[in-house]
Amino acid sequence: MTDVIWLPSPAKINLFLHICGQYPNGYHNLQTLFQLLDVGDEIGFAVHDRATIELKTPMAGVAEQDNLIIKAAKALQIHTGSNCGAAIFVKKHLPMGGGIGGGSSNAATVLLALNAFWKLNLPLTELMDIATTIGADVPVFIRGKTGFAEGIGEIITPMDIPEQWYLVANPGVHVSTPDIFQHPDLPRNTQMIKAHEYSFESTRNDCQNLVCNLQGKVAKLLQWLVHYAPSRMTGTGASVFAVFNNKHEAQNVLRQLPNEFKGFVAKGTQTSVLHTKLEDILRAS
Template identity: 45%
Template sequence: MSSALMNGQAGWSSWPAPAKLNLFLHIVGQRADGYHLLQTAFQLLDWGDSIRLRVRADGEISRATELPGVSLQSDLCLRAAKLLQEHAATPLGADIAVEKRIPMGGGLGGGSSDAASVLVGLNLLWQTGLDIDTLAALGLRLGADVPVFVRGHSAWAEGIGEELTAITLPEQVYVILDPQVCVPTAELFRAPELTRNTPRGTIRGLVSGELVANSFAPVVRARFAAVDAAMHWLDRFGESRLSGSGGCVFAAVSNIEAANAIAQQCPPEFVVHVARGINVSPLLKMAHEFSVAG
């Protein structure tokens, strides 16, 4: 195994789980089964969680780190490992440790990205040999955002978020504010005031800067004062936007120096992150490195 993958502890390997931003998000309709149809653009970031994996011979799937507020039954990493184990019919198991940086309930895709990194990493470690399409299909069973992290490219998305077209986005610098509130996505989808018939946009509209609105933003701002305050503060430096269903908000800035200067002024009630948009996930690069190293 490549030394770049090893973290100095016997048997463990480390896999990146990048965060994402939704540069815009339109809810454009609703399916007969109740699922909402949307359009969005996923921008991957050069910042996120880290997943450590260690293969077990006894077939057990074990969580090596506690995640406050996340039960064993709802842990997406454990569910991803078990789903892959069952699909591939492998006798192997794994210990899974998560170094958490992405805030939970922040709309930055932390749980989905973690699950994707487990799928990609264990597919290689267990030598199950599944292709990227199969892994993405397994990921979709865990959540609509998981496939974009499995495929590892910034993307235009439609359907319930699973119809992905890889796109190349300007690698801008972003200031991200975490108002430290966990926004429940299911509650937002049920909100009677949520607009469910936003006109469809185009990739050309995204590139031209016309598409920046998030259908969830009015609902979240009305229900969560801290998110509204974060957006008001960030509007002083650029056009603030909500990522996903919130509650983290972000603004694009001209360069890293400007981003750091804004971050230094951040009020104490918010947690601030500075990150750069990337088009290819570090997970994809790590998987390639692993495959080449054999």
């Protein structure tokens, strides 16, 4: 088999999430700040000239036709008419359903990698159009910049923020994003802000109270974490995060994390580690 080329598939957190309204089609008008992290899954690619897409490491509980990795690869094939294919491998480090972008990031890594390895040369704007059909969070990973997002998450403005460290922790429960967005108790009328008005202290996650009411373990984890640093749920959960100024402080709290929870420490990045790695590979080839 062709050598497998491994690429990072970075996590993200939502530093805030405001629900500002709902569109007639049921989607919500959101505002959020996507912070990319330097930690994530790993995806391997062995490309070939047969038009077959194979996921060599299936994910438990996810049917192949529902897997965003397969959806992304096939969407790129259909969009371009490419006859190239690939065997794809995944080393999963991020919790599924954790609100840190695992599946969306995987899809973006596939689109960016195969666009390069199949020599399609589509611009990022075109890849983002394909990404939007796969999932609302996929475009931010295609753009590869920490960014202020609006609409359903597809209108992204790159935004420089101070470099910080994050302890990201998961309570071991799964939160269904569709269930949260369809819930009658979800706030949907938060006033919109401008990107330059953002501060952590003046924003919140509009899904947090609802999820805490539905999932006691999320509430318990947040109550523990907030004693150490400013803390918040990311996305629709279930993961939460705390903000630190340095790696040492974050790792010190991670060592104290109760055994019932799992967590990791990551640095916020302005540019995706995937984009950096892919550029290095292409420059060397």
